Amino acid sequence: MQTLRVELGERAYAIHIGERLLADAGLILPQLDLPKVAIVTNTTVAALYLQQLTGALQARGVDVLSIVLEDGERYKDWATLNRIYDALLERRCDRKTTLIALGGGVVGDIAGFAAATYMRGIPFIQVPTTLLAQVDSSIGGKTGINHPLGKNMIGAFYQPRLVLADTAVLETLPARELSAGMAEVIKHGLIRDMAFFSWLEQNMEKLLACDQDALAHAVRRCCEIKAAVVAADERETGVRALLNFGHTFGHAIESGLGYGNWLHGEAVAAGMVMAADLSRRMGLIAPADVERIVALLKRARLPIAPPDIDSGRMLELMGVDKKAEGGKLRFILLDAIGSASIRADVPDDPLQQALALCGAI
Amino acid sequence: MQTLRVELGERAYAIHIGERLLADAGLILPQLDLPKVAIVTNTTVAALYLQQLTGALQARGVDVLSIVLEDGERYKDWATLNRIYDALLERRCDRKTTLIALGGGVVGDIAGFAAATYMRGIPFIQVPTTLLAQVDSSIGGKTGINHPLGKNMIGAFYQPRLVLADTAVLETLPARELSAGMAEVIKHGLIRDMAFFSWLEQNMEKLLACDQDALAHAVRRCCEIKAAVVAADERETGVRALLNFGHTFGHAIESGLGYGNWLHGEAVAAGMVMAADLSRRMGLIAPADVERIVALLKRARLPIAPPDIDSGRMLELMGVDKKAEGGKLRFILLDAIGSASIRADVPDDPLQQALALCGAI
Numbered sequence: 001m002q003t004l005r006v007e008l009g010e011r012a013y014a015i016h017i018g019e020r021l022l023a024d025a026g027l028i029l030p031q032l033d034l035p036k037v038a039i040v041t042n043t044t045v046a047a048l049y050l051q052q053l054t055g056a057l058q059a060r061g062v063d064v065l066s067i068v069l070e071d072g073e074r075y076k077d078w079a080t081l082n083r084i085y086d087a088l089l090e091r092r093c094d095r096k097t098t099l100i101a102l103g104g105g106v107v108g109d110i111a112g113f114a115a116a117t118y119m120r121g122i123p124f125i126q127v128p129t130t131l132l133a134q135v136d137s138s139i140g141g142k143t144g145i146n147h148p149l150g151k152n153m154i155g156a157f158y159q160p161r162l163v164l165a166d167t168a169v170l171e172t173l174p175a176r177e178l179s180a181g182m183a184e185v186i187k188h189g190l191i192r193d194m195a196f197f198s199w200l201e202q203n204m205e206k207l208l209a210c211d212q213d214a215l216a217h218a219v220r221r222c223c224e225i226k227a228a229v230v231a232a233d234e235r236e237t238g239v240r241a242l243l244n245f246g247h248t249f250g251h252a253i254e255s256g257l258g259y260g261n262w263l264h265g266e267a268v269a270a271g272m273v274m275a276a277d278l279s280r281r282m283g284l285i286a287p288a289d290v291e292r293i294v295a296l297l298k299r300a301r302l303p304i305a306p307p308d309i310d311s312g313r314m315l316e317l318m319g320v321d322k323k324a325e326g327g328k329l330r331f332i333l334l335d336a337i338g339s340a341s342i343r344a345d346v347p348d349d350p351l352q353q354a355l356a357l358c359g360a361i
Numbered sequence: 362m363q364t365l366r367v368e369l370g371e372r373a374y375a376i377h378i379g380e381r382l383l384a385d386a387g388l389i390l391p392q393l394d395l396p397k398v399a400i401v402t403n404t405t406v407a408a409l410y411l412q413q414l415t416g417a418l419q420a421r422g423v424d425v426l427s428i429v430l431e432d433g434e435r436y437k438d439w440a441t442l443n444r445i446y447d448a449l450l451e452r453r454c455d456r457k458t459t460l461i462a463l464g465g466g467v468v469g470d471i472a473g474f475a476a477a478t479y480m481r482g483i484p485f486i487q488v489p490t491t492l493l494a495q496v497d498s499s500i501g502g503k504t505g506i507n508h509p510l511g512k513n514m515i516g517a518f519y520q521p522r523l524v525l526a527d528t529a530v531l532e533t534l535p536a537r538e539l540s541a542g543m544a545e546v547i548k549h550g551l552i553r554d555m556a557f558f559s560w561l562e563q564n565m566e567k568l569l570a571c572d573q574d575a576l577a578h579a580v581r582r583c584c585e586i587k588a589a590v591v592a593a594d595e596r597e598t599g600v601r602a603l604l605n606f607g608h609t610f611g612h613a614i615e616s617g618l619g620y621g622n623w624l625h626g627e628a629v630a631a632g633m634v635m636a637a638d639l640s641r642r643m644g645l646i647a648p649a650d651v652e653r654i655v656a657l658l659k660r661a662r663l664p665i666a667p668p669d670i671d672s673g674r675m676l677e678l679m680g681v682d683k684k685a686e687g688g689k690l691r692f693i694l695l696d697a698i699g700s701a702s703i704r705a706d707v708p709d710d711p712l713q714q715a716l717a718l719c720g721a722i
Contacts, residue, residue, distance in 0.1 A: 089510040092680065120505060120516045144481060149450040155481045156517060
């Protein structure tokens, strides 16, 4: 097991990474105020791992309430959130009950927001079971739900007390979801670490085959990068925005297609190609860099082109994005593989050309 | 104008208290990230003060969006909260839009929770227009909405950037609401300041007649007490619970009657009598102290006895209260007029006797 710390002062917490951590209740117990937890998960994950986690905790005398949600991004809404509130209230959970998210990004986001807002905040632990959640969404405290007018529009910054990333559970993850998570893995290399990007070029097949050592290395490196960025800028007023590389386009793609048609990581992959293309058109990176990025995404079995969405519609969808400030769009662009920066000076022409990629490939 | 500061480190903020601050846009402007605000208010307050505030801001070049809610505690729910989100999203408000709550406790709580959760948090300013909001609910960062199973069960701690308490607006407050606010004023004296309680005994008629100097003194002293308590314990892990004196019983009364039948302050007044009675039965204060408290509440035209709710039902309603911990009820009791403490050692007999007050007077 490897352990990292996310340095956030009084909100600092540990991330444990390794095989078969799920059933190790000894990691969770020291974090509980009272021996009472509510595990939020979904039907798919519950069938695979709920009993392991519940059994391990109950064996140590913990009172466990399970709240099993439907599986899918379309359930990341107010109605599902309210089901969590109802279950907590019906079981008289108070401020000392710890909420555990057992699942992927959707479960983590909605359970985290429930923890942030139930009785104005209760203790929270993340047990991410997808690659995307392990390398990205479980770290940094972003929680929330979708609104019909925009993804993640309702939410809060709320830090967990602990993140348990069990790499063994990735063996049961569908290949498409493993690939989707790989988009965020590649993103971490692109924005901050050229050597890690090269390592990914050398190890992509091992990762896709769930080689445990390779996975542990990738998860750890992503967590290190994300933890450092989050520690520097918890509430996304500056450098944290770099983590959104590919996401301005990606969110517009997700929203334009309707949530749940493409996986988040798939939309981000296509969004990263658009952002890389825009970086090239701005003269920031070479055509060969774009080709390397496209090649690695392809090997990760990810889409490398956005679907056919009208460029006017894309702009409209990007306009309500949270990263818009004062009406002006900011883009995260690459200066090189391994280095990104925030740009508010993107002229209309290269942007239109990048948007024309939609449906083009 | 008098100014206090709530000392909360990077979340510290000022409270300005005085006559006719509402139209002084110069107090608000320095707090805005961009000249764009969304004012959340209700139909009653909008008719009286929305134009003044809007006009003052527009005259200084601020883009103003108004969101006018229905008036009443029963609208402090998810549906109303969603109306705020919808309006903000439809007008493409981003993270730099400042949300201003213009109204009483309900408006402040729901607007504050909208500010806490819209795009994971946007700047927030409180302009409280009721006595209750000026002395209590606008200070300290508690925000939230009600759930069918409990009051304020969904919420967040979220601090405003500024509180503007304009005492002149209290002249248009209905007498019943002025009295309800006085319950919280009296509470501040009871829990922390005997001299202030005595001052209230000498000045109650002036306050009820909206004497501006008396109001400014009372609002200031309450804000000082509340700000000091909140600064010592922002997230209510200890001393802040003292501010809930009378509220464990009061919330049960509100909930038992159905929200909105009694005003919050009225339920708190009856709850404080129950808590004082329980303190006396525990031998902590003298019968004469209870009589002084009852007499002052009567002069403030507040109920001094709870309605007829079965004691079993009261206990059940108190059981889901947020202040319950690990299943054990804690009570805020008086050691003297001007001094309160948290007690987890209340035996069943005196509690049952205090509950028997329900419907008894």
